[in-house]
Amino acid sequence: MRARVSWIVVLAVFLAFPPFQRERVEEMGFGEIFRIDRMRADPALTQALRSRWDAEATAFAFPWGHMIPSLEDVSRITGLRIYGQAVSGYTYPCYHDLAERLLDLPVERRSSLVPRVPLQESLGLFDVGKVAGESDDEHLGRLTRVSRRELASEPGAQADLDLRRFLVLFLGRLLFATRGGAVHCQFLPLLEDLSEVGGYAWGAAFLAHQFDSLGASERQTSTSGFFPFLQVWAYLHLPALGRGDLTRPGLVPIARRWDSRRDTRHLADQLERLQKAIDSYPYLDPYLGEDDEGQPWLVQARPYFGRSVWLHALNFVLPLHLHLCQRSLGLRQSVVEFPVRDRFRRPSRSFRGLHDTTNWRERAREQIENWERKGKAVDVTGEIASLRALLYSAVQDREAAHRQIAELRSELERVRGAGAGGASSSRSAGGSPSLLEARLAGAVLRAEEAQRHLEERERDL
Template sequence: MVILNAMVVLSPSEGDRPIVVLSGQRVLWAFSFRLLTLLMFALQSELRSRLGWAVIWAIYGGLPDFQVRRLEGMGFRPFLRLEELAPDVALIQALKERWDPECHAFLFPWGHMVSTLEDMVRITGLRVDGQAVTGTTYTSYQEPVERLLGLAVRGEGSSLVQQTVLQASLGVASVRRQTGEGQAEYMDRMTEDARAVMAEEEGDAADRDLRRFLTLVIGKLILGTKGDPVGFRCLPLLEDLSSVGNYAWGAALLAHLFDSLGTSSRETGVAGFFPLLQVWAYYHLPSLGLGVAR
């Protein structure tokens, strides 16, 4: 039984209306609940900003038609047309805590369950068959980054580039929403900014634009990392744009997500594409009451 201490006081600003001031365990509970609410909101915002979904959507909308057709030929169009999903932080963290690293599956009271390649295709539309997304790790990425993207890495031995730098190279120098600006106006402004710097005809400049965009998509969505920097270890795979569609990007996304789930449960969130986990759980855990009837 919770013991509740309380006293009634009169507030000078409220006249004779009594105000109940709680103390003891109830105050501690209220404070803890408020702290948890703020933490969940912060994690939700952090997960959403980590993906940078709105920015990628806006840049995608600014691509010329011939670039959109190239992305469609590579198999990325269904993935890029996914609607943004608000992070369900509690669900993601609960799934992470049930991850069994030895079996690479979620451990539930009734047994193990795991997202499959079939789930990956149905949810994201990315290819799961084809060449493996693998390659050589270089001691320095400065040369390929300068040659293929026209950018500079963070350090001599780094494989990361600041997301803001990559976005700025695609025309979106600032992602801050202006005062009084609605979501539609915000997206339209970023799309127009991106469209203004994109090469309008095929050629070396257009190839560079597409590699920059693919680096952002792969580095923030498919093989996402925690924090602002975008990884470009896959950049050598983008040198020959005609072969990009031959790789199993969906399988790489799933493997990267599984690897992220294997980190300590004390670490909040995951580095991979968390919407896959949410949609998978909504479909396969009907007790949540959030799935869609098949």
Template sequence: MRARVSWTLVLAAFLAFPPFQRERVEEMGFGQIFRIERMRVDPALTQALRSRWDAEASAFAFPWGHMIPSLEDVSRITGLRVYGRAVSGYTYPCYHALAERLLDLPIERRSSLVPRAGKNAGESEDEYLARLARVSQRELASEPGPQADLDLCRFLVLFLGRLLFATRGDAVHCRFLPLLEDLGEVGGYAWGAAFLAHQFDGLSASERQTSTSGFYPFLQVWAYLHLPALRRGDLTWRGLVPIARRWDSHRDTRHLVNQLECLHEAIDSYPYLDVVWQPYLGEGDEGQPWLVQARPYFGRSVWLHALNLVLPLNLFLTQRSLGLRQSVVDFPVRDRFRRSGRSFRGLHDTTDWRERAREHIENWERKGKGVRSDATTDDAYLQAYALKYGRKVYKSARHQVDVTGEIASLRALLQSVVQDREAAQRQTTELRSELERVRGTEAGGASSSRSAGGSPSLMEDRLAGAVLRAEEAQRHLEERSERDQLRVRAETAESQVAEMTQELATLRVQRPSGDQEEVIRLRAELLAQQTLARNLQHIVTDISRSRSRSRSGVSVSRAPAPPSGSI
């Protein structure tokens, strides 16, 4: 079932509820979702982002470093609660008996939670929604009581299984049903944190999938806020909360393949200056009471729980999103709680995840661990990042230069060249001394040389040849040193570009209206540094070509002449 159709069905069921039932849904923390307008699905953006997801790190791997959707993103974009008890409990190999008891539905091949009503020809989306709501209203209890509780339980299964934690296909899974047995406890769970774990799990699927799991507007709006230069979203309604209410996806009529190719190219060449690490700096808390209790969870690395999904939120990989410099960190490795399969039906045993994941639940109850950094620059992290990912961070056909990887390798190369040059200088000095000693040897020295089977002139020629070879090696090392020094200057220029980029990005977010001249000045300096970096790279290339030509000339001049008597 398409995600937008699922949204329409769930929204129709919510609108069909009498006011007292809607209030109960609000008290559970789900009301803000139903204030969000139905957004167009952007499968190209979803697929482009999924291709950048590193399941091992639970993070996006972009050319400029890791980025991770956070609990603050969930809270501000969707309005879901990210505080409370971990969404954990029992999972069962079969839910038939539980569904019959709690939902009063006969479990046959397929049972419907809502009346089936297809869209009529020529019917608009709003007309279809209104008709579905009218049809559903006839089936719902209008007064509190056991039947109203049953209606609410059925609705929550539909909402959780087909919208918030949707999976591929039409079936509505019942894995959260055990948590709905006591409706008074439903609002005490951190459903927003469970939703984020489900998003991480969905991103780990094959990058060829164009459908998305769960509430798809979240990931789209996250990209609109953090990567605005992609221009995939339209800011239609300003000032509304949660933030997803402000946006709709940009209509793109091109073929999906063409959209995806353009998105890959745009992300590969995305200007670092336009990456928004802290999109909520100018946002207040007005009209968002759920943020008060959620704030202690922001900016912390913590384990997320959605029953059998136990996944890490590794915010220590994205310290820049907290206004810090990114320090060098150990990149995560795969955890034993990751499921090997994609299907929830693969759970063949009854499992108590509160017991199996006890240590991780305690981590959630402690609100994880705060993120700190003493780094004054991102350079060391970027070098380690480049060594780990290399060109894997580029997805377009025309890969960009891996600048950080080049910097890391050039630093090691420069150290090696310095050591080789010092060794060559010592060898040249020793050979010069030996040559001078041989040239100064008189008859006695010649006699001893002859007794050893050689001649002074032959020894002198050999030493002279060795000196020439050593001098040539030294010249070669000096050329390499000069080239590498130029590359280091290019590296310095790149570093200055990055620092100016960061400074300008900060000004973009924080600057008052009077700072436009400062931004223009920084842009000019940034352009000058980029020009310098390109010029240095051209110089390095010219030196390399010149050295290749000089080597060819030396090889020809040193080719041995044939003996005069040869034929």
């Protein structure tokens, strides 16, 4: 419920902004998020997926192989920018002076947290709770109206202050939210120059945050960050789980197309059903046939697709092991192997545990350079070509078997017709009609069995 309320609160401020402020948010690459309809959280699906996450491999380990949310998934599902500078820079043990200067809000000494209530009140949201009997739309409309009265209507210093406060709320309570209600100041240094905000790869940082969140205890029934991403990812890659409704086909980004399906069964019953379904699920490529129309962010994002690369979200520096997923190619594996963890160790996920000023562009220099080179391309051309050749061969064999069955059936019908009419052509060939019929019938059964095996092989490939 907290995630849904946070979404409404952040969306209310965005809608309350005057047009010039909304245009600035759009230019930063965050506009598509606010076109996604509010979605119901699905704790059963989240928990089922989390139980398959291996934090060392940063991948889902399924019986058929590895699956990994990728940069292409982030780009297509959310519309966030995955290109640009790595989200990296300085982190500090105390943000008191910076928060006073950039937000005009108090932050306690030796703290990295901005008080959530004063932050919301600075944007005009003094009471964000729902009134009894109030619908979500009525709640959103009321918050939007009261926020609009407090926001600057013209460009200037106050408008910049409003925008930074909004971005801290958006990043800390929605995009990079944690399970608690805290709002971190960690991204505040990157918001000092508002003209530079759109140059960062916020979508890649979001994916790093998502990986870190999935590595938490599997007993948790929620995930940090923008929860619709993982749900829509499952709707696309594991559609037979039946957890989403495609209510608005064709809209982009893809998250706009989906609603969470309501399931009234007990959480334990939902989990049991999902775990069984996941165990027997085949791998699918959900983007076959998808074009780039209406999605300009994909043009610059494409060079980052299909690459294993280090992801950066300041003090989170995590690998995207895309080669694991590509190597599996959806084929069933008898043994699931995990890679040895890279020697570079990320710090604790507790941001408050960092007591020194840290320059992440220096500390993670090698990983920053890796990002700037766009990582390493995942070369599976040979494997794909081999699989395509096998598939082509299987199709040819299946078609040949189909023709053979048709010929055998035709010959069997001819022999049966000849026997019924008293013809002696088969006898003249040296055999009785009944014996020849039996041999042909047996050949038809064997050919049909072979065809079934070929069809199964074709489906597997």
